[in-house]
Amino acid sequence: MDQPMSEAMYYIFLALLSPGHGYGLMQRIRELSGGRVLLGPGTLYGILTRLRKDGLIRLEALDERRKIYLLTDQGKEALQAEYERLKRMVRDGAMLEKGEDEA
Amino acid sequence: MKRCYLPQPGDHAIGETERFYTRMAEKGWLLEKRGAFLSRFRKGEPVKALYRVELAPRAGLGEETGLPEEQVALYEDCGWEYVTGRGLIHVFRAPADAPVQELYSDPAQQAETLRALRTNAWLTLLQVPLLVALYLLLTAAASDSFSAALMNFADEWRMSFVTSTGLMLFFLCFLAANLYFSIHAAVSLALLRRRLSKGLPIDRSGRGQKAHKITAGALLLLCVLSLALCLAQVGTGRTSPLPKEADGPYVLLEEAGLAGERVPVFLPDREGKIERSASLLAETYDLYQPLRTDGGAGYALFERVYALRFGSGEDIARALQGKALAGQAGGDGWSTAAVPGLDRVYLAKNGMEAVAVKGRFAASLTCIGGPPDDTTLEALLQALGQRWG
Known part of the structure; x- marks a missing residue:
């Protein structure tokens, strides 16, 4: 992935470290974000479709009408890269805390 | 239930x-x-x-x-x-x-779902222009040039307006409404996509539709009115047997000095008749007259007269030539002739057809039969000149 992930996509990646289907993912994301990130089913479905097309997730199993997805190796790499980017950003912004202490 | x-x-x-x-x-x-x-x-x-x-x-x-x-x-x-x-x-x-x-928690994601609808809207919008372009290309391929095809197209439209004003107005209103709704749909979707891409949710307030509703209502009303006009015009059509003497701005074979019996010739079982119709732009007389002369010669007259309510008969003269046999065979089959009482006469080189114009009148005549040195067509044209006064 060349572009930074959106917040929704980042949490979908995190949620898909273990297999999950649409509704389950929505609940998992809500828990992971402490109720802060609430994905609409249309938004989630659109992102899942795109990620599957890009080879970042794959179909793990079928449960009646529901499809269970999992991150691919490429997806895991993308998530790791995004995590490193976010860490760097937080580190670079650490001066803000220092500034506040000095103030 | x-x-x-x-x-x-x-x-x-x-x-x-x-x-x-x-x-x-x-x-x-x-x-x-x-x-x-x-x-x-x-x-x-x-x-x-x-x-x-x-x-x-x-x-x-x-x-x-x-x-x-x-x-x-x-x-x-x-x-x-x-x-x-x-x-x-x-x-x-x-x-x-x-x-x-x-x-959709993210409207920008929803904007992506509009793609198929937008494609449909553009395809609908382009439908009519593409069909017209295709028609022009096909007729151009069958004509000498593109400009000739355009002229034929314009002639066809002019004639259709003259003879079927109501139907053509309905067709135009329908096209205008179709075009308006197609443009409105394409523009609305473009604006919706922009709105969603900015992160704003779909507007469900129903505001800002007044101008569209007025325009759409006016167009639909025009469609209904023109359809009513079209139906009223259909009601004006009247077919009757040929009268003994002309009772309108047309001529009969007897006026060319021919005497005989009106029995089917050339076309078995086809009796003489006259169809009269009226539109907003013209009265039309369409007649067929067969005649067996006392000497045994057979004649058949096909005549179409237009009494325009506006404009000049000259406006439709070229279209009438195009509809004649000589016109369909190619554009070179005509020459002009001077006939007393008429503004202009176009004679087909096949010797059977003529288009005559005077003031607000225009007519096309096809006269088949008679001896080879027949001057029936010329006599009919002269009689027409007198009839049109």
């Missing part, structure tokens, strides 16, 4: 559609089925419900357009009930007080 059908907002009007179904439910009419232009509602208890439209992706060749099962299952898991769908438009419902999540 009580049911009703109502016209629904267009496919492009997503916010308006959701609002329409929500308001109907508040009145106790619950959406049951969505058709091409009408929605079917079932009478029930008034309920406060949320209706949301989801768009299906464009189907591939041989595939049926619809939402994937997985998507419907996900929405149902989230509390949205699938109600009905047709083509690209699919409708979900949820009780207004239920803790359901909006389908």
